[in-house]
Amino acid sequence: MFRAFLKVADRCGHCGEALHHQRADDAPAYFVIAIVGHIVVPLALALEIAMSPPYLVQFLIWVPVTLIASLVLLQPIKGAIIGWQWAHRMHGFETEGRPAPAVVKRNHPDIHP
Numbered sequence: 001m002f003r004a005f006l007k008v009a010d011r012c013g014h015c016g017e018a019l020h021h022q023r024a025d026d027a028p029a030y031f032v033i034a035i036v037g038h039i040v041v042p043l044a045l046a047l048e049i050a051m052s053p054p055y056l057v058q059f060l061i062w063v064p065v066t067l068i069a070s071l072v073l074l075q076p077i078k079g080a081i082i083g084w085q086w087a088h089r090m091h092g093f094e095t096e097g098r099p100a101p102a103v104v105k106r107n108h109p110d111i112h113p
């Protein structure tokens, strides 16, 4: 799905589905900020309450954790958002004249005839 870290390939390498019209835009970053923030902030506060380490120690722990967690999560979340758009036929994934995606067709034949 990706041809570089966050560059989406024009087509799926497995099935050839066109991906160039995906519109993930800033959504992956928003989700990553929300998720990483909800992990790092409580942990930093818990550490502060439990041990009150110097601020430099807090900085040296949480900045790398935040950076690494963000980099680890960005690509899978972007892939999930594009998959969501595909499943809901958003942003160019509409399929005029094409059969419904196999997974949708199999699970909901009445909704997507």
Ligand SMILES: [Zn+2]
Pocket: 012, 013, 014, 015, 016, 017
């Ligand atoms: Zn595919």
